Amino acid sequence: MRLRLILVGAGHAHLEVIRLNSVMPLGNIEIYLISPSDYQYYSGMFSGYTEGLYDEDDIRINLRELTNKCGVNFIKKSASRVFPERKKLFCEDGAVYPFDLISFDLGSKSIPPEFVHSQVCSVKPNFQFVEQINEIRESSTPLVVGGGAAGCELALSIQAYKNNREIKGDVRIVTADKVLSSSSNKTSGKIKSLLERSGVQVWENERVSDIYDDYIETSFNNHIHHSGLLWLGGPIGEPIFQLSNLAVDEKGFAFITDALQFEKYSFMFGAGDCVTLRSYPNLDKSGVYAVRQGPILFENLHRYINNQPLQSYEPQKKALYILSTGGEKGLLLYGKFSHHSHQAWKLKNKIDTNFMKKYK
Ligand SMILES: Cc1cc2nc3c(=O)[nH]c(=O)nc-3n(C[C@H](O)[C@H](O)[C@H](O)COP(=O)(O)OP(=O)(O)OC[C@H]3O[C@@H](n4cnc5c(N)ncnc54)[C@H](O)[C@@H]3O)c2cc1C
Missing domain, CATH: 3.50.50.60 (FAD/NAD(P)-binding domain)
Structure with missing residues (x-):
């Protein structure tokens, strides 16, 4: 059988x-x-x-x-x-x-159970991504929750989309720690200045405590206006x-x-x-x-x-990440090393398109 x-x-x-x-x-x-x-x-x-x-x-x-x-x-x-x-x-x-x-x-x-799904957009499961992002990138003041790699990347990309098409308003990002908190202070500072230079407003060390239709309340009782909320909080x-x-x-x-x-x-x-x-x-x-x-x-x-002994998986010690930062530029991260350039984006584009070719 x-x-x-x-x-x-x-x-x-x-x-x-x-x-x-x-x-x-x-x-x-x-x-x-x-x-x-x-x-x-x-x-x-x-x-x-x-x-x-x-x-x-x-x-x-x-x-x-x-x-x-x-x-x-x-x-x-x-x-x-x-x-x-x-x-x-x-x-x-x-x-x-x-x-x-x-x-x-x-x-x-990605959405924690204490928040109602209808109030929040999520890119997970991933087949919802296009529908969710198409709506949010057209809105005036989208708010991204979460300052990890995915949150920073999408905040920068939505801002780039708006800048290219002269869509009014700015993207906001709120994060419970600093942006890219798992990287060095230098890298975290670099991404923060890239976000701010592109027009993204950044709130660090603030947690979302409540979500309303057009604003959120943070742990410091700040009210941050939004026209749509994208949750990338981990x-x-x-x-x-x-x-x-x-x-x-x-x-x-x-x-x-x-x-x-x-x-x-x-x-x-x-x-x-x-x-x-x-x-x-x-x-x-x-x-x-x-x-x-x-x-x-x-x-x-x-x-x-086939009843044979199994292999062990051992994760690589350091992993290469390239974050797209808008305008065909990328921030390459490898351990403590970081580098921001068009070449880094080109490398990312090559890795990603090659990955897709394998399964098309
Ligand atoms: C914006 C963004 C950018 C990112 N960029 C990078 C990057 O550049 N590099 C990187 O290494 N990581 C990146 N990540 C992280 C990366 O997406 C995840 O770590 C990765 O997708 C996990 O892959 P996976 O194989 O676990 O599953 P996934 O790629 O998440 O796929 C899981 C699949 O299972 C399906 N599924 C879910 N539930 C069920 C169910 N109950 N029954 C059947 N099927 C189900 C889903 O629909 C989905 O198709 C990024 C994440 C985000 C959000």
């Missing part, structure tokens, strides 16, 4: 598993991808789309085409719960899928693992081993933002790690099926 593998979510690592299956098929196994959308949108190019440098088709992968080409079945649904003991996956519409092996790469969400786990009584960290991400397996269930694998490696609990939630996990996940699925 053929084994059944279910891939839940079309995150970076699963895209690679699907692609590799067309090069060296996993064997006598039927593979299903479950995804709530026909497309996977690539966050590395969100800033370029926002600014107007890329079209929608440039930043998304057609999952029906990819799975069809690679011998994988596609199911357009959202998974809601897994019952490991019964080896069954439940979807939001009540459909149930039995499996022999399962892997999760379903990303994260990733939170999707509820599926908690609902399934699996071991999760304080943000709801499922714990996995270095072999990318769930701790209690060796037939369950995971990769990307939705999981936390027990050996590296503080690793950033970032696409660069999810990408590197792809080939290891594929190899380990292959080895598991």
Whole structure:
């Protein structure tokens, strides 16, 4: 009898598993991808789309085409719960899928439960991105909550879009710490001055305490006017693992081993933002790690099926990030090193377009 593998979510690592299956098929196994959308949108190019440098088709992968080409079945649904003991996956519409092996790469969400979703735009799940950003970039005073890499990038890109089209008003950004707080003071100062020079108003060390239709209240009782709110306050786990009584960290991400397996269930694998490696609990939630996990996940699925010892994944010590800062310029970050130029943006554009070509 053929084994059944279910891939839940079309995150970076699963895209690679699907692609590799067309090069060296996993064997006598039927593979299903479950995804709530026909497309996977690539966050590395969100800033370029926002600014107007890329079209929608440039930043998304057609999952029906990819799975069809690679011998994988596609199911357009959202998974809601897994019952490991019964080896069954439940979807939001009540459909149930039995499996022999399962892997999760379903990303994260970003809006904390205390705020009502209708008041806030979110770029997660990522297939909502284009609709949300198209609306917010046209509005007069959009407010970005969160001063991490994603928040800074999108604030700069929305401002660049407005500047290029002479749309009145400025972008605002509010962050509980300083901007790019995980980088050095020098880098954080650099991005702050780039934000301010482009016309973005920055509030640092202020937390959002309440959200109203056209303003927010901060922890210092400041009222900041907005015409739309984009929440990028850091990733939170999707509820599926908690609902399934699996071991999760304080943000709801499922714990996995270095072999990318769930701790209690060796037939369950995971990769990307939705999981936390027990050996590296503080690793950033970032696409660069999810990408590197792809080939290891594929190899380990292959080895598991063939009863061979599994490989360990070890995250790179330093990761390269290039933030698009508007006007085809990029801020390259590598450890303590940072560099701002057109060349940095060109490199980012090359890395991102090459990534997309692999799956088109
Ligand atoms: C604006 C922005 C810019 C960024 N830029 C970068 C960057 O330049 N470099 C970088 O390394 N990181 C970047 N990141 C972070 C990066 O987006 C994430 O770390 C990365 O996308 C995580 O990849 P993943 O493989 O975990 O899943 P994702 O890419 O998030 O994909 C998960 C998929 O699973 C689907 N899914 C969700 N729930 C379910 C469900 N219940 N059932 C089935 N499918 C489901 C989703 O719809 C989605 O298609 C950026 C983030 C943002 C917001």
